[in-house]
Amino acid sequence: MIKVDATNERFLKTIALQTDFAVxxxxxxGVSAAITAARHGLKVVLVQDRxxxxxxxxSEVRLWALGATSHQGNNNRWAREGGFIxxxxxxxxxxxxxxxxxxxxxxxxxxxxxxxxxxxxLNTSVISMNKKDKNTIAGLRAYSxxxxxxxxxxxxxxCDASGDGILGYLSGAAFRVGAExxxxxxxxxxxxxxxGELLGHTIxxxxxxxxxxxxxxxxxxxxxxxxQIPRYDQITSKSHGCSLWWLEYGGRxxxxxxxxxxxWELWKVAYGVWNYLKNSGKFPEMVNHxxxxxGNIPGKRESRRFEGDYMISQSDVxxxxxxxxxxxxxxxxxxxxxxxxxxxxKSGCTQYHSxxxxxxxxxxxxxxxxxxxxxxxxxxxASHIAFGSTRVMMTTAHNAQAVGxxxxxxxxxxxxxxxxxxxxxxxxxxxRLLRTGHFIPHHQISDCENLALKAxxxxxxxxxxxxxxxxSKKADLNAARALLFxxxxxxxxxxxxxxNADNDCELEFQLRTSQVFGNFTPDTKxxxxxxxxxxxxxxxxTVQFDHQFDQAQYAFCCVMPCEGVSxxxxxxxxxxxxxxxHIADPKVAKNAVQYAPEESGFDSFEFWIPERRPGGxxxxxxxxxxxxxxxxxQLISPYRRPFIESNTWVADKNDPEAKLILKWNKKQSISRIxxxxxxxxxxxxxxxxxxxxxxxxxxxxxxxxxxxFSGNILKEDANNHHDHxxxxxEKSIETDGLILELLESHGAAVAVxxxxxxx
Ligand SMILES: Cc1cc2nc3c(=O)[nH]c(=O)nc-3n(C[C@H](O)[C@H](O)[C@H](O)COP(=O)(O)OP(=O)(O)OC[C@H]3O[C@@H](n4cnc5c(N)ncnc54)[C@H](O)[C@@H]3O)c2cc1C
Numbered sequence: 001m002i003k004v005d006a007t008n009e010r011f012l013k014t015i016a017l018q019t020d021f022a023v024x025x026x027x028x029x030g031v032s033a034a035i036t037a038a039r040h041g042l043k044v045v046l047v048q049d050r051x052x053x054x055x056x057x058x059s060e061v062r063l064w065a066l067g068a069t070s071h072q073g074n075n076n077r078w079a080r081e082g083g084f085i086x087x088x089x090x091x092x093x094x095x096x097x098x099x100x101x102x103x104x105x106x107x108x109x110x111x112x113x114x115x116x117x118x119x120x121x122l123n124t125s126v127i128s129m130n131k132k133d134k135n136t137i138a139g140l141r142a143y144s145x146x147x148x149x150x151x152x153x154x155x156x157x158x159c160d161a162s163g164d165g166i167l168g169y170l171s172g173a174a175f176r177v178g179a180e181x182x183x184x185x186x187x188x189x190x191x192x193x194x195x196g197e198l199l200g201h202t203i204x205x206x207x208x209x210x211x212x213x214x215x216x217x218x219x220x221x222x223x224x225x226x227x228q229i230p231r232y233d234q235i236t237s238k239s240h241g242c243s244l245w246w247l248e249y250g251g252r253x254x255x256x257x258x259x260x261x262x263x264w265e266l267w268k269v270a271y272g273v274w275n276y277l278k279n280s281g282k283f284p285e286m287v288n289h290x291x292x293x294x295g296n297i298p299g300k301r302e303s304r305r306f307e308g309d310y311m312i313s314q315s316d317v318x319x320x321x322x323x324x325x326x327x328x329x330x331x332x333x334x335x336x337x338x339x340x341x342x343x344x345x346k347s348g349c350t351q352y353h354s355x356x357x358x359x360x361x362x363x364x365x366x367x368x369x370x371x372x373x374x375x376x377x378x379x380x381x382a383s384h385i386a387f388g389s390t391r392v393m394m395t396t397a398h399n400a401q402a403v404g405x406x407x408x409x410x411x412x413x414x415x416x417x418x419x420x421x422x423x424x425x426x427x428x429x430x431x432r433l434l435r436t437g438h439f440i441p442h443h444q445i446s447d448c449e450n451l452a453l454k455a456x457x458x459x460x461x462x463x464x465x466x467x468x469x470x471x472s473k474k475a476d477l478n479a480a481r482a483l484l485f486x487x488x489x490x491x492x493x494x495x496x497x498x499x500n501a502d503n504d505c506e507l508e509f510q511l512r513t514s515q516v517f518g519n520f521t522p523d524t525k526x527x528x529x530x531x532x533x534x535x536x537x538x539x540x541x542t543v544q545f546d547h548q549f550d551q552a553q554y555a556f557c558c559v560m561p562c563e564g565v566s567x568x569x570x571x572x573x574x575x576x577x578x579x580x581x582h583i584a585d586p587k588v589a590k591n592a593v594q595y596a597p598e599e600s601g602f603d604s605f606e607f608w609i610p611e612r613r614p615g616g617x618x619x620x621x622x623x624x625x626x627x628x629x630x631x632x633x634q635l636i637s638p639y640r641r642p643f644i645e646s647n648t649w650v651a652d653k654n655d656p657e658a659k660l661i662l663k664w665n666k667k668q669s670i671s672r673i674x675x676x677x678x679x680x681x682x683x684x685x686x687x688x689x690x691x692x693x694x695x696x697x698x699x700x701x702x703x704x705x706x707x708x709f710s711g712n713i714l715k716e717d718a719n720n721h722h723d724h725x726x727x728x729x730e731k732s733i734e735t736d737g738l739i740l741e742l743l744e745s746h747g748a749a750v751a752v753x754x755x756x757x758x759x
Pocket of ligand 1 (some may be wrong): 024028029030050053065070124159162164200201202245299301376378379393642
């Protein structure tokens with residue numbers, strides 16, 4: 001028994017923690033920064049004010065994490081982010097392809113718990129900080145609402161990934177709220193007062209069919225008159241979860257100080273919408289439905305944005321500007337919402353996409369006036385317009401990996417974030433990121449420590465891109481369809497398709513490519529050929545474009561719409577090849593063409609997008625002569641995903657024992673190897689609710705063995721589904737070669753993107 005005497009006053013227990021790197025906010029950005037730093041040797045304290053991790057992606061808010069893939073609905077092909085966030089999404093798809101938000105929580109918690117270097121403080125809110133000098137934070141204070149403990153965390157470097165920027169705010173970092181005027185960064189799209197300067201919050205709900213009638217009595221605070229929502233006719237019996245993103249409110253208020261008031265208004269709206277669905281009599285199909293879950297925490301879109309040494313703005317996104325300090329990329333549309341949100345007469349969002357992904361510079365990821373403060377998540381140094389794109393969570397997580405890695409380098413060399421702009425430090429940061437599977441478009445890997453670059457490479461076979469045989473399915477040409485393929489330098493081979501026609505007609509083929517090298521927007525027509533087809537089934541139609549490519553690049557062979565005509569489809573799946581159609585994805589575009597208003601600063605262009613699996617089959621096609629686009633040289637190419645070239649070696653389909661061999665002319669000391677397989681970077685892998693067809697990506701290697709030249713097995717796995725395999729040997733080995741045996745894929749042709757070896 002404990003007996004305590006009466007006293008005048010008492011104090012909360014205080015625990016002091018000294019760490020290498022303190023991260024505030026356990027959203028996807030904070031978690032990515034913390035894990036990346038921890039995996040590179042830093043002791044990290046991660047402070048999260050709520051019971052689970054994930055922020056807006058957690059089961060408390062339930063948004064699906066997205067990034068540059070934009071639901072696969074714009075022209076950013078193979079654009080899913082890399083590194084830790086990719087590992088997370090692949091594992092979530094494997095364990096939780098149905099998108100249960102609770103399982104996503106559990107996975108995130110597991111990932112953080114597995115990192116011995118991370119001290120995780122859940123239910124712990126940062127409430128104050130102290131400084132060493134005017135521009136340097138010495139420590140932060142956080143309070144655990146569950147343990148009633150005060151934590152004093154001191155560290156040489158901090159990262160604010162808290163969404164609202166609590167640490168940046170308290171420490172005096174320069175920040176902004178609201179929209180810049182058009183003139184500051186030359187942003188023609190800057191909104192006026194009528195549209196509003198700030199995006200609001202949203203609360204979602206989930207419903208469930210119970211199989212028997214369920215009554216609903218609305219709480220007193222629910223919205224009674226649904227017509228107060230001007231767009232209430234958009235509510236359908238299918239409306240729940242992420243499809244209700246437009247139940248938005250608060251853009252005219254202070255989105256930090258007024259959070260509770262905004263939440264009450266959102267509960268009013270959400271319960272009012274549910275009442276309308278249940279009790280208006282317009283949705284008899286909802287009689288058996290119950291309200292399964294209602295958000296208690298509003299999802300926040302926008303509050304503070306902190307100023308770094310550079311503010312990314314509209315032209316960076318749309319002109320896809322290149323930056324020497326590029327460490328990440330984005331690709332979501334510039335997506336603004338009217339500040340009146342759910343009560344606005346206007347469309348719930350205005351989205352303009354760029355023609356491809358854009359680089360995000362490192363200078364946006366630290367405070368310009370607090371020397372030891374990194375910033376991550378939606379609060380990076382971006383104008384309101386650019387923030388409209390950079391705010392999505394796979395992008396914020398990918399950026400935050402750069403922050404975590406930068407923190408590790410700063411720690412090793414006793415530097416401040418800004419110092420990484422000096423001398424060769426930026427290329428160290430970029431190279432170390434790329435080694436983890438991170439992707440920086442147009443930044444080529446040149447890793448002089450990679451012993452694979454000095455090895456003689458041998459492969460058991462190579463797939464020529466020759467013939468994809470027809471299967472049982474066909475695709476009507478009611479919309480234009482294109483084969484997106486890696487075209488080698490030189491004369492383009494003739495291509496033959498298998499065509500079915502109900503009547504005689506003229507079929508138009510177009511050869512297109514992208515104006516901007518590395519984009520996948522087919523905005524440049526190189527050639528057009530019209531071919532007369534007579535009515536009949538399974539006809540071989542050959543098109544010869546007579547075109548010479550002066551360098552290797554992706555090209556589109558477009559077959560234009562033609563009534564009564566269909567193309568035979570193949571059942572084969574090969575890395576780096578895709579079918580796209582000239583259609584719109586209503587989730588991210590209103591039309592199959594982006595019509596940008598004059599003077600808006602955006603481009604008008606066509607969307608050519610894939611169909612998700614199991615759809616989206618390749619056309620049956622023959623190349624004559626076959627294309628040599630999957631050679632072993634692709635294993636050491638400067639990118640590790642389809643980008644400009646396939647960047648993939650593919651084994652011949654008849655190779656019974658596909659393998660690749662690295663051979664050195666003298667023994668090498670090896671302690672670390674990374675393998676990079678194809679996890680289909682085009683797949684958006686939305687984290688929750690969406691649901692996916694595959695658990696594992698068919699292109700990924702399922703079963704493999706890695707051996708040295710003495711026959712020792714260094715690693716084997718019969719049930720792999722990851723694309724980035726890091727093999728750290730307990731003791732370094734001396735060998736003059738490595739053999740990678742590729743026993744099975746998850747269904748597609750056996751392919752490897754790269755193998756990298758380090759001493
Ligand atoms: C309705 C809605 C729809 C959206 N749609 C999408 C979408 O489909 N896909 C997408 O990717 N993005 C979407 N977004 C945008 C995205 O969710 C936000 O931009 C997100 O905030 C970015 O992630 P983050 O890590 O910066 O912040 P958050 O996810 O908000 O994470 C910040 C974390 O910090 C914690 N925190 C805050 N203050 C403190 C403190 N004092 N101490 C400790 N911890 C603290 C919070 O609890 C939170 O967990 C949407 C946003 C909303 C609101």
